[in-house]
Amino acid sequence: MIKFDDVSKTYPGGQLALQKVNFHVAKGEMAFLTGHSGAGKSTILKLISLMERPSVGRVLINGHDLGQLSHKDIPYIRRDIGMIFQSHQLLMDRTVFDNVALPLVIEGYSRKQITKRVHAALDLVGLLSRAQNAPMALSGGQQQRVGIARAIVNRPPLLLADEPTGNLDPKLSMEIMRLFEALNQSGMSVFIATHDLGLIARMKYRNLTIKNGRLIEDGLQEDVLLNE
Ligand code: ADP
Numbered sequence: 001m002i003k004f005d006d007v008s009k010t011y012p013g014g015q016l017a018l019q020k021v022n023f024h025v026a027k028g029e030m031a032f033l034t035g036h037s038g039a040g041k042s043t044i045l046k047l048i049s050l051m052e053r054p055s056v057g058r059v060l061i062n063g064h065d066l067g068q069l070s071h072k073d074i075p076y077i078r079r080d081i082g083m084i085f086q087s088h089q090l091l092m093d094r095t096v097f098d099n100v101a102l103p104l105v106i107e108g109y110s111r112k113q114i115t116k117r118v119h120a121a122l123d124l125v126g127l128l129s130r131a132q133n134a135p136m137a138l139s140g141g142q143q144q145r146v147g148i149a150r151a152i153v154n155r156p157p158l159l160l161a162d163e164p165t166g167n168l169d170p171k172l173s174m175e176i177m178r179l180f181e182a183l184n185q186s187g188m189s190v191f192i193a194t195h196d197l198g199l200i201a202r203m204k205y206r207n208l209t210i211k212n213g214r215l216i217e218d219g220l221q222e223d224v225l226l227n228e
């Protein structure tokens with residue numbers, strides 16, 4: 001699903017953000033990406049979501065070499081990726097339904113399909129009854145779940161999350177992680193960048209650790225803790 005093949009990234013200012021990074025996340029796998037602030041996590045996510053290009057090496061998503069894409073292919077690849085951010089970036093003057101519907105409206109789905117899919121996605125995150133509410137009427141954890149519903153509404157094979165629990169307390173964070181787990185069990189590949197080691201220590205998933213732009217660990221979180 002995600003393959004990094006000797007990837008290095010130097011930003012225009014000369015800042016070396018990644019050095020010879022190699023890893024592979026298989027279809028249907030769930031994995032974490034951890035590391036301190038400035039380690040290179042966001043850069044990895046930006047390379048996957050085509051917001052940045054590698055300086056050296058190859059990034060493959062769902063079998064497509066991102067370096068070989070023409071401009072017109074980019075929207076098709078992006079469609080395969082659901083993105084979740086720390087701040088959910090909801091439109092506060094629209095209903096929950098309209099927020100989740102947005103990606104489908106942009107893609108020109110019929111009203112009937114939109115209703116069906118938005119309801120399915122809201123059901124999945126446990127917020128079907130809040131469809132007509134304004135986001136402001138929801139708690140922080142619920143708003144984050146609306147963001148997740150929006151990210152999965154067109155059923156992408158890959159879900160990417162950048163610090164998805166950054167603003168949430170431990171209990172809500174765990175709820176969000178359980179939701180990712182459920183999405184993964186429904187067949188989605190899930191890749192989550194976080195610095196919340198305490199949270200992921202309670203979940204037995206693969207963990208990639210990045211430090212100063214280098215991948216220094218790749219294994220089960222248990223092993224990582226033992227090695228520290
Ligand atoms: P993390 O997400 O782990 O905090 P980043 O990937 O954001 O790390 O950053 C990795 C390194 O690249 C840092 O040294 C950061 O300052 C640098 N960096 C990130 N984005 C840019 C950019 N757009 N231009 C220049 N340097 C950047």
Ligand code: ADP
Pocket residue numbers: 116117120121124152153154155
């Ligand atoms: P149909 O193929 O009959 O038109 P759909 O393709 O809309 O039906 O839905 C098929 C199944 O996928 C349903 O069980 C529905 O609940 C589920 N589903 C719909 N949207 C999503 C979603 N965003 N994420 C996960 N499952 C979904």
